[in-house]
Amino acid sequence: MKGRAKSFISSLFCFGLGIIPVMADAGANHTGNTLQVTQQAKRSLSGTVTDAATGEPLIGVSILVKGTQGGTITDTNGNFSLPVNNGDILEVSYIGYKKESIVVKGQQTLNIAMQTDSEILEEVVVVGYGSQKKVNLTGSVATVDFNDKTLSRPVTTVSSALSGMAAGLNVMQTTSKPNSESSSVLIRGNGTLNDSSPLILVDGMEMPLNEINPNDIATISVLKDAASCAIYGNRGANGVILVTTKRGSDGKINVTYSGKFSYNTPANLIHMVANYANYMELMNEASINSGQTQIFNGSTIKKWREADKNPNGLSESGYPNYVAYPNTDWYDEVYNPKLMQEHSITVSGAEKRTTYSLSATFLNNPGLVENAGMKKYYVRSDIESRITDFLTVGMRAWGYHTDQERNDVDNLNGLQMQKSIPGIYPRYDGKYGVPEATEEDPSASNPVYFINNAEGYYKQTKFFVNPYVKVNFLKHFTASYNFYYDHFRNEHKWNSSDYREQFSFQAGEVKNAPPTSDALQEYHVALWYDGDQSWKSSTVLNYSQMFGKKHDVSAMIGYEEYRKWRSTTDIDKKGMVDTSLTDFDALTDPRYIKGSTTEFASRSVFGRA
Helix, strand or coil: CCCCCCCCCCCCCCCCCCCCCCCCCCCCCCCCCCCCCCCCCCEEEEEEEEECCCCCECCCCEEEECCCCCEEECCCCCEEEEEECCCCEEEEECCCECCEEEECCCCCEEEEEECECHHHHHCEEEECCEEEEHHHCCCCEEEEEHHHHCCCCCCCCHHHHHCCCCCCEEEEEEECCCCCCEEEEEECCCCCCCCCCCEEEECCEECCHHHCCHHHEEEEEEECCHHHHHHHHHHHCCCEEEEEECCCCCCCCEEEEEEEEEEECCCCCCCCCCCHHHHHHHHHHHHHHCCCCCCCCHHHHHHHHHHHHCCCCECCCCCEHHHHCCCCCHHHHHCCCEEEEEEEEEEEEEECCEEEEEEEEEEEECCCCCCCCEEEEEEEEEEEEECCCCEEEEEEEEEEEEEEECCCHHHHHCHHHHCECCCCCCEECCEEECCCCCCCCCCCECHHHHHCCEEEEEEEEEEEEEEEEEEEECCCEEEEEEEEEEEEEEEEEEEECCCEECCCCCCCCCCCCCCCHHHHCCCEEEEEEEEEEEEEEEEEEEEEEEECCCEEEEEEEEEEEEEEEEEEEEEEEECCCCCCCCCHHHCCEEEEEEEEEEEEEEEEEEEEC
């Protein structure tokens, strides 16, 4: 709209669906129309699936006919039978074995010998308090390689990157406000009537997914069932998500830069009636059809029609016609495409017995509405040194700081957009518009005003440290000790304002003056602070030994202590002397001061064999 009038052209499209009769030739002799479909007769194919190395039958092998929904699985003796056509392609798959594709060429029986996939079986998967080879897993565990599957996309949060990455993992984004993105994460559906969210651990420490820099993640393991989650007790009842961050690597120094740019636009916007004269005529028609008198006078509609012919001309009030006689499309005004950018640099390598990985990331997400943008700064380091052949020490540390603008965009989900009309100009010369037509409902909404009605900021700071020690002794034993400390500070401030202007008033006539000193006494400023701190101490003893080539025996026992506490402070004062003075010393009347403290602690003994 800026600087010129917008018009709304309404067109009516009518689509007709008709039946066109097909007339037969009068001279032809027809006894009827018959549709003949020749279908190749299916035949039964049977066979057996075995292990190529041992010859033992494989139970539960999946055999699917490619491109169809037909298929079967092998029975307890490795046998199968299914209907096929010549030329069908059978896809044979089984966990731990290489997939087979076989073309049917007239066989009556088919014996399939499957080869083991050693790469899959030997792959190491992160599980609770350790890692295991896939061949030894007894529970359902899915892994996500972040480098391979997610970082090619312009994502700003881990939860959005996980969507669709693992079977049984359901991620649904609930809000998309920058730095306030929240998601519902479920593993195999709702597990309880209360909180069904899984337990999320980052390098062993409990924290939300969206607090992690996606660029720092190496792998994610999703523990889905009771067998894989048992080590966490009742806290793992809804599944567990284990996040492992990147580590230092052997070799020469390696410097990597990653830059991402994303042009964000709103999707599926509703285009409103933006021509106010058309809107008034439609409202009059609706009112008459409901048995009432028309709402808007013909003279008012005529004023808007005339002003629309010369939008940049001056109105009687001295404002441009497009301001005094507005035609506003609110979705165009509220939502504006923006460029999001992210820059990340990583330095990694090794020096003698020490490996290191250092990274820094800057994220600038301006949001799609006013005062919704945020700037986020991440830093991270991971250093590990092998002091002797049996002693290794290391330190992980990372943190972030966020500066975020504040608005009241949540109001748009309610009545503010529903009550908006095109006859209000959003903002001109620092002043927000109100309904210009005298017949209009005075409670009609200016969404741009309501978005900016709560000015202020959000500031968040978090840092996390994890020193650890590993000791190898008695050939088959390993002991490790980890200490974790996590500190989070959140502060936000807001102040209210309420100054709007009617731009079509006559020269010298003020319809809505700036707030008086009495009105300023009701304006208020609020400050909210909350801080989280937590620490965890974990000691784990592992035993692992191979007997021959097929027998792998391992056991683990551990002890852990955890403590978390949180404090909040909420202050509110009113009595402004000037809207530009928002410090608490400039306000005269305290409204309330509130605060609270909560604490949680636990001790655990756990083991696995």
